[in-house]
Amino acid sequence: MKLTVGVGLLGCGTVGASVAEALQRQRDTIERRSGVRYELRAVAIRDPHKSRPDSIDAGLFTRDARALIEDEHVDLVIELIGGTTDAAELVERALERGRHVITANKDLLATQGPRLQALAASRRAMLRFEGAVAGAIPVVRTLGEALAGDDIYAVAGVINGTCTSILSAMEHGTSYAEALTEAQRQGYAESDPSNDVDGIDAAHKLALIAQLAFGLAVISPRVRRKGIAQVTQAEIARARLLGLRIRLVAATIKTAEGLMAEVGPVLVAHDHEFAQTAGNENVVRVVARDAGTLALRGAGAGGTATGSAVLGDVVTVLRAIRERGELAPRGRIGLLEPAIDVAPFFNELDRSSELPGYPLWNDAAVLRQTCSKRRLRSVR
Ligand code: HSE
Numbered sequence: 564m565k566l567t568v569g570v571g572l573l574g575c576g577t578v579g580a581s582v583a584e585a586l587q588r589q590r591d592t593i594e595r596r597s598g599v600r601y602e603l604r605a606v607a608i609r610d611p612h613k614s615r616p617d618s619i620d621a622g623l624f625t626r627d628a629r630a631l632i633e634d635e636h637v638d639l640v641i642e643l644i645g646g647t648t649d650a651a652e653l654v655e656r657a658l659e660r661g662r663h664v665i666t667a668n669k670d671l672l673a674t675q676g677p678r679l680q681a682l683a684a685s686r687r688a689m690l691r692f693e694g695a696v697a698g699a700i701p702v703v704r705t706l707g708e709a710l711a712g713d714d715i716y717a718v719a720g721v722i723n724g725t726c727t728s729i730l731s732a733m734e735h736g737t738s739y740a741e742a743l744t745e746a747q748r749q750g751y752a753e754s755d756p757s758n759d760v761d762g763i764d765a766a767h768k769l770a771l772i773a774q775l776a777f778g779l780a781v782i783s784p785r786v787r788r789k790g791i792a793q794v795t796q797a798e799i800a801r802a803r804l805l806g807l808r809i810r811l812v813a814a815t816i817k818t819a820e821g822l823m824a825e826v827g828p829v830l831v832a833h834d835h836e837f838a839q840t841a842g843n844e845n846v847v848r849v850v851a852r853d854a855g856t857l858a859l860r861g862a863g864a865g866g867t868a869t870g871s872a873v874l875g876d877v878v879t880v881l882r883a884i885r886e887r888g889e890l891a892p893r894g895r896i897g898l899l900e901p902a903i904d905v906a907p908f909f910n911e912l913d914r915s916s917e918l919p920g921y922p923l924w925n926d927a928a929v930l931r932q933t934c935s936k937r938r939l940r941s942v943r
Pocket of ligand 1: 695697698722723724725726751752753759764863864865
């Protein structure tokens with residue numbers, strides 16, 4: 564019986580490089596939380612001349628993605644190549660061979676997801692894709708697991724960071740072209756940014772959301788969409804005078820007749836949470852029968868944010884491998900570390916002069932504490 568899970572990474576771009584680094588940096592944490600030892604066996608790349616972070620062991624790079632999948636020592640394949648050509652063939656082959664697959668590839672899942680899910684199920688392989696929708700925000704888990712016992716009525720949100728980043732920059736006078744270049748520089752935009760600005764990326768994510776929320780095999784070509792390329796600075800300024808902002812909104816609703824889904828630029832009251840997004844921020848609102856309305860908000864694009872979602876899937880897959888008994892058990896399995904010290908926090912908050920008996924909530928104070936290494940060590 565195996566002692567170590569072999570991991571193969573396909574792609575070392577913005578997200579792939581973040582994941583490769585995190586698999587090395589977070590090894591102790593991931594192994595403690597999953598109870599499983601793992602080994603990154605290889606990282607498949609297309610262009611050997613492209614510069615990569617020094618922190619990734621150069622000996623791991625290979626140009627032979629197919630051989631990586633066939634390698635008997637690879638149990639888990641993480642696909643971060645993107646697109647629907649090579650990635651489709653590689654994911655399909657990996658699942659056929661019974662490898663577990665984690666992907667952030669919404670293009671692939673939004674067009675071929677139902678078929679790939681069926682293939683995974685037939686091989687008892689796991690197919691996880693938290694990184695495919697809204698970056699670091701756990702939308703897939705929320706819809707597919709946390710709310711799986713409820714009846715979801717609607718999901719709506721701002722789910723393309725590149726569009727939000729462009730529209731919010733244009734509000735401050737930046738031109739459309741400059742704002743798009745900046746979004747590309749930040750690593751938010753897809754390799755073909757027309758996927759973002761034409762609403763294709765958001766339609767892919769919305770199709771995945773509808774699959775998860777309603778259990779329906781919705782594919783993205785069925786979703787009506789419009790992008791933001793035609794939005795002008797004059798329209799943005801006019802909206803602003805009316806107390807409104809323009810955001811690319813994606814919405815899907817279950818109706819008595821069936822399903823509605825659409826992506827497009829929408830005017831939103833300036834104090835609504837959709838309008839309050841800037842940069843790569845996404846917001847997703849879910850309306851369910853029993854849970855009521857939930858709002859999830861955070862970084863929806865970028866290498867490290869999306870990498871965080873991928874790493875969460877890695878822990879989930881490793882745990883499941885352990886629970887299925889595919890590995891020989893090892894000593895300490897996912898035990899909680901003893902709490903050394905738990906410091907109080909509310910003393911760090913200011914007091915209101917009107918009600919001095921109560922601390923005044925301040926999100927920035929939380930951030931300040933989180934950034935304090937000394938305190939982090941003391942509560943670890
Ligand atoms: N291009 C995407 C966006 C990346 O801008 O939101 C995350 O899916």
